[in-house]
Amino acid sequence: MTDPVAERRFREIVPPLLDDAYTLAKWLSRSPTDAEDIVQDAALRALSALSTVAVDRPKPWFLAIVRNAAMTFMARNRRETVAYAGDLTDLDALDSRGGGEAAPNPEQALIAAQDGERLRQAIANLPSPFLETLVMRDVSGLSYREIAAATEAPVGTVMSRLARARASLAKTLGTEP
Amino acid sequence: MTKDLAMTDRDANERFLRLNAALDGELDAMASLAFEREMRDDPALAAEYERLAALRDAIRRHSPREAAPQSLQDRIAALVPPPGAAAAAVPFRRRAWLDARALALAASLAVLGFAAGAGLMSLRAPSSDVARTLVSDFASAAIAGQPFDVASSDRHTVKPWLAGRATVSANIVDLAGFPLVGGRIAVVDRIPAPTLVYRHNEHLIAVTELPPDFKGARAGGGIETIDGYHVARWRDANLAYVAVSDADETALAEFVVAFRHAAGAATEPAPP
Numbered sequence: 001m002t003d004p005v006a007e008r009r010f011r012e013i014v015p016p017l018l019d020d021a022y023t024l025a026k027w028l029s030r031s032p033t034d035a036e037d038i039v040q041d042a043a044l045r046a047l048s049a050l051s052t053v054a055v056d057r058p059k060p061w062f063l064a065i066v067r068n069a070a071m072t073f074m075a076r077n078r079r080e081t082v083a084y085a086g087d088l089t090d091l092d093a094l095d096s097r098g099g100g101e102a103a104p105n106p107e108q109a110l111i112a113a114q115d116g117e118r119l120r121q122a123i124a125n126l127p128s129p130f131l132e133t134l135v136m137r138d139v140s141g142l143s144y145r146e147i148a149a150a151t152e153a154p155v156g157t158v159m160s161r162l163a164r165a166r167a168s169l170a171k172t173l174g175t176e177p
Numbered sequence: 178m179t180k181d182l183a184m185t186d187r188d189a190n191e192r193f194l195r196l197n198a199a200l201d202g203e204l205d206a207m208a209s210l211a212f213e214r215e216m217r218d219d220p221a222l223a224a225e226y227e228r229l230a231a232l233r234d235a236i237r238r239h240s241p242r243e244a245a246p247q248s249l250q251d252r253i254a255a256l257v258p259p260p261g262a263a264a265a266a267v268p269f270r271r272r273a274w275l276d277a278r279a280l281a282l283a284a285s286l287a288v289l290g291f292a293a294g295a296g297l298m299s300l301r302a303p304s305s306d307v308a309r310t311l312v313s314d315f316a317s318a319a320i321a322g323q324p325f326d327v328a329s330s331d332r333h334t335v336k337p338w339l340a341g342r343a344t345v346s347a348n349i350v351d352l353a354g355f356p357l358v359g360g361r362i363a364v365v366d367r368i369p370a371p372t373l374v375y376r377h378n379e380h381l382i383a384v385t386e387l388p389p390d391f392k393g394a395r396a397g398g399g400i401e402t403i404d405g406y407h408v409a410r411w412r413d414a415n416l417a418y419v420a421v422s423d424a425d426e427t428a429l430a431e432f433v434v435a436f437r438h439a440a441g442a443a444t445e446p447a448p449p
Contacts, residue, residue: 003342043256166232170229173232
C-alpha cells in the first residue's frame with residue numbers, strides 16, 4: 001500500500017520527464033542498461049519522497065534525484081575510474097590557457113559537418129561534473145540556478161563548469177585531425 | 178589578437194563566462210544591453226559568440242534528448258497502478274460474482290425501501306462497491322505483507338500521519354485485546370480515508386473511517402462475508418466505519434462492540 005497522494009503526484013511528474021532522466025543517466029553511466037536501472041531507482045526514490053514533499057519545479061527536482069542515483073549506482077557497481085570526480089587534467093590545462101583564448105577556434109565547418117560521432121565521443125569523455133552540467137543545460141534546458149540546485153554546486157561553479165566543458169569540446173573538435 | 182594579449186587570464190576567463198551566460202540567456206536586462214553594445218563595437222567578440230552558438234547548436238543536434246525505452250516506461254508505470262486499476266485487475270470470474278451480488282443487494286435494498294434514490298441509481302449498489310474496495314485493499318495489503326504504511330502502536334503517532342493524508346479526521350481508540358499496529362490510507366471513491374489496523378492474535382482488523390453521509394455508509398447491523406473476509410459496518414454521529422478482517426465473526430463482533438464502546442464516549446450510539 002503506498003500513499004495515494006504520492007502516487008498521484010508521481011503520475012503527474014515523473015512520466016513526462018523520463019526522456020530527460022534516461023538521457024542524463026545514459027550519459028553519466030555510459031550504458032543504456034545501467035541507465036534504465038538508474039532511472040528506475042530514481043523513480044522509486046521520487047515516489048517515496050513525494051509522500052512528504054510537494055514539488056514546485058519538477059524537472060530540476062527529478063534530474064537531481066537521477067543524478068544522485070547515478071552517483072550511487074556508479075560508486076556501487078564500478079571499480080574503475082568512471083567515478084564522479086573524473087580526471088580534470090585536460091580541463092585544468094584548458095583553464096590555464098585563459099578563457100578567451102581557450103574559446104577555441106573550431107572551424108565552424110567542422111562542427112557543422114556531420115561528424116556527430118566525434119562530438120558525442122568528446123562529450124562522453126568529459127569528467128562527470130562537466131558532463132552533467134552540459135547535459136542539464138544543453139539537452140534538458142535547465143537554467144544555471146536550477147543546475148546549481150540539482151548538482152549542489154554554487155552558480156559560479158556551474159558557470160565555470162559549463163564554460164570549460166564547451167571550451168573543451170571546441171578544443172577537441174578544433175585540434176583533432 | 179593584440180587586444181587579447183593585453184588581457185589577464187582572469188579578464189579572459191570572465192569574458193568567456195559572460196559569453197556563455199549571454200548565449201544561455203542568463204544575463205539580466207542591463208547586462209544584456211551592455212553585452213549587445215560591446216558585440217557591436219567588437220567584431221572579435223561577436224565572432225566568438227557566433228562560434229560558441231554554433232558549438233551549442235551542434236551539441237543539441239548531435240546529442241539530442243533520447244526517448245526512454247518502452248521497457249523503462251513500462252517499469253516506471255508499474256510502480257504506480259493507474260487510478261481505477263484495482264477494479265480492472267479483478268479477475269473476470271470474481272467480477273461476475275460481484276455483479277450478481279450487487280444485483281441481489283440492490284434487490285434487497287429495494288424490498289426494504291431503503292436508500293431509495295441514490296441506491297438504485299445504478300444496479301451496482303454503492304455500499305457493495307465500498308465493501309468490495311476495502312476487502313480488496315485488505316487482501317492485497319495482506320498479500321504484499323504491508324498491512325499498514327505507518328507502523329506504530331501509539332495513536333499519537335498514527336493520528337498525525339493520517340491527518341496529513343486524509344480528508345477525514347481519524348478517530349483512534351485504544352482497545353484491550355486488540356492492539357493498534359499501524360495505519361494506512363484507503364482510497365474509497367477517490368476519497369483518501371484513514372484506516373486503522375488492529376491486531377487480534379494472528380489476525381488483523383482494518384477499520385476505515387468515512388464521512389457519515391458517505392454513500393456507502395450504513396447505520397449498523399450484522400457481519401457480512403465477502404470473498405472470505407468478514408466485514409462489519411456501523412456509524413456514529415461523526416463518522417461511518419467499515420471494518421474488514423480475516424479474524425472469525427465472533428472476534429470481529431467483539432472488536433466492533435469494543436470499538437463502539439470506546440469511541441462512543443464522545444458520540445451517541447448508533448441505532449441498531
